[in-house]
Amino acid sequence: MTDFVEQTVTKTAVRKLATPIGSSADFDALVNSVVTTNPWGCTAYEVSGVAQPAVSKSRETYTARVIYEDVDGKTLGTATAKAGSIAGFNAVNTELLGNTALATAIGGTAIRDTEGESYSCTIKCHHPNGELYNVTFTRQNVRVSSYTDDAIKTAIDTWADGIPDLA
Numbered sequence: 383m384t385d386f387v388e389q390t391v392t393k394t395a396v397r398k399l400a401t402p403i404g405s406s407a408d409f410d411a412l413v414n415s416v417v418t419t420n421p422w423g424c425t426a427y428e429v430s431g432v433a434q435p436a437v438s439k440s441r442e443t444y445t446a447r448v449i450y451e452d453v454d455g456k457t458l459g460t461a462t463a464k465a466g467s468i469a470g471f472n473a474v475n476t477e478l479l480g481n482t483a484l485a486t487a488i489g490g491t492a493i494r495d496t497e498g499e500s501y502s503c504t505i506k507c508h509h510p511n512g513e514l515y516n517v518t519f520t521r522q523n524v525r526v527s528s529y530t531d532d533a534i535k536t537a538i539d540t541w542a543d544g545i546p547d548l549a
Contacts, residue, residue: 394527395535397542400549402497402521406444409501410468412547413439413519416505422537424507440506440516444471447498448478450490459488460495471501509534524548 403409415421417437424436443464450459461478465471475494478484485492504518515529517538526538542548 390530392528392530393532393535394525395539396526397524397539397548399522399524399547403501403519403547405496406468406471406499406501408547409503409519409521412545413503413505416517421541422507422534423510425510427508427512434508437505437507439503441502441504442466442468443500443502444468445500446471446474446478447495448475448492449495449498450485450488450492452490458490460498461488461492462498 403412417439420437422437426436427434443466445462445464447460447462449457450461452458461484463474463478465474479492479494481492500521502518502520504516507515507517509515509529509531511531513529513531513534515534516525516527518525518527524538524542526535529535
């Protein structure tokens with residue numbers, strides 16, 4: 383019987399943020415800045431003859447949260463909804479906050495719970511050395527995963543040091 387033989391060793395590193403990213407707009411601006419400016423010098427590549435961008439979003443999840451309070455500020459209920467884009471997230475918030483039937487059913491006034499919201503976006507990157515790796519942003523941390531070359535983590539760490547929201 384043969385054994386599995388280790389081929390590569392991939393790494394993961396996490397930067398926990400001192401304070402969560404404050405708003406969905408700040409989060410979206412940060413992610414879009416990475417995709418449009420390519421701050422880590424990633425390179426385009428091909429897969430089966432199809433051109434791939436150097437940096438691209440590969441997965442997004444945004445969770446809206448609304449609480450329903452009575453006149454005394456007591457929470458009577460909550461509603462959450464997940465969306466796969468920031469546009470969907472914004473639309474969900476608008477719908478939840480404006481849904482009078484839901485507010486009537488729960489028995490309170492709808493209030494957006496920004497502290498209870500969650501945002502996550504994974505960016506796929508192609509390093510000039512040929513490695514594909516991921517950078518996942520959430521409100522609480524930044525995770526670099528599936529890399530082997532420590533220069534990748536160092537470049538992202540250096541970049542993040544200059545971003546106030548990532549302190």
